[in-house]
Amino acid sequence: NAGVTQTPKFQVLKTGQSMTLQCAQDMNHNSMYWYRQDPGMGLRLIYYSASEGTTDKGEVPNGYNVSRLNKREFSLRLESAAPSQTSVYFCACAKGTSNQPQHFGDGTRLSIL
Amino acid sequence: QKEVEQNSGPLSVPEGAIASLNCTYSDRGSQSFFWYRQYSGKSPELIMFIYSNGDKEDGRFTAQLNKASQYVSLLIRDSQPSDSATYLCAVSDSGYSTLTFGKGTMLLVSP
Numbered sequence: 001n002a003g004v005t006q007t008p009k010f011q012v013l014k015t016g017q018s019m020t021l022q023c024a025q026d027m028n029h030n031s032m033y034w035y036r037q038d039p040g041m042g043l044r045l046i047y048y049s050a051s052e053g054t055t056d057k058g059e060v061p062n063g064y065n066v067s068r069l070n071k072r073e074f075s076l077r078l079e080s081a082a083p084s085q086t087s088v089y090f091c092a093c094a095k096g097t098s099n100q101p102q103h104f105g106d107g108t109r110l111s112i113l
Numbered sequence: 114q115k116e117v118e119q120n121s122g123p124l125s126v127p128e129g130a131i132a133s134l135n136c137t138y139s140d141r142g143s144q145s146f147f148w149y150r151q152y153s154g155k156s157p158e159l160i161m162f163i164y165s166n167g168d169k170e171d172g173r174f175t176a177q178l179n180k181a182s183q184y185v186s187l188l189i190r191d192s193q194p195s196d197s198a199t200y201l202c203a204v205s206d207s208g209y210s211t212l213t214f215g216k217g218t219m220l221l222v223s224p
Contacts, residue, residue: 033211035214040216041216042201042214042215042216042217043157043201043214044214045211045212045213048210048211050210056210058211090156090157097210099144099145099164099205100145101147101159101162102147102159102203102212103159104156104157104158105156106155106156107156
């Protein structure tokens with residue numbers, strides 16, 4: 001009963017490299033979300049997918065792309081990593097829209113040199 | 114720009130006391146309100162959610178909502194050192210698509 005699984009847990013990249021963060025949920029939830037959390041900035045929404053087949057931009061989408069591969073999986077891609085993207089990234093899922101609680105994965109700690 | 118405001122703290126309380134955490138929000142159309150607890154280096158963990166004005170109790174936790182004044186609070190009774198964490202307030206947007214999170218209040222419970 002894993003809930004929300006994120007891989008990898010830690011990653012160090014060089015500026016300009018690309019990377020995909022993976023997220024999978026076994027809760028049979030429809031909505032999935034990607035956040036970044038920086039000191040003093042709180043959780044900020046990057047992209048979300050309200051249901052399979054749809055994706056929408058959040059508050060800070062620049063420099064990122066997403067793919068909702070199927071109901072279970074929602075990936076986040078950094079095409080050309082920049083030091084400003086050093087952060088902790090959290091994936092979350094919810095049964096439906098925002099009147100439902102979101103459940104978070106353990107996070108990916110990403111450093112870009 | 115939707116805003117959710119929380120005092121960053123730290124809020125320091127002695128063991129056994131009541132901790133009161135507050136949150137205000139700007140979107141008058143918000144309908145759903147959530148409290149998460151986040152230990153250092155860990156992911157946010159849902160504590161409570163509340164949809165209607167008034168109080169909602171779950172064990173030592175009570176969420177209070179006042180939509181007219183646009184604030185939501187979390188009371189923790191009989192605070193324990195294990196309650197020491199950052200507490201995040203999250204508020205739905207009026208379109209029911211996303212949550213906006215506050216920056217969190219750090220709570221320190223001293224033995």
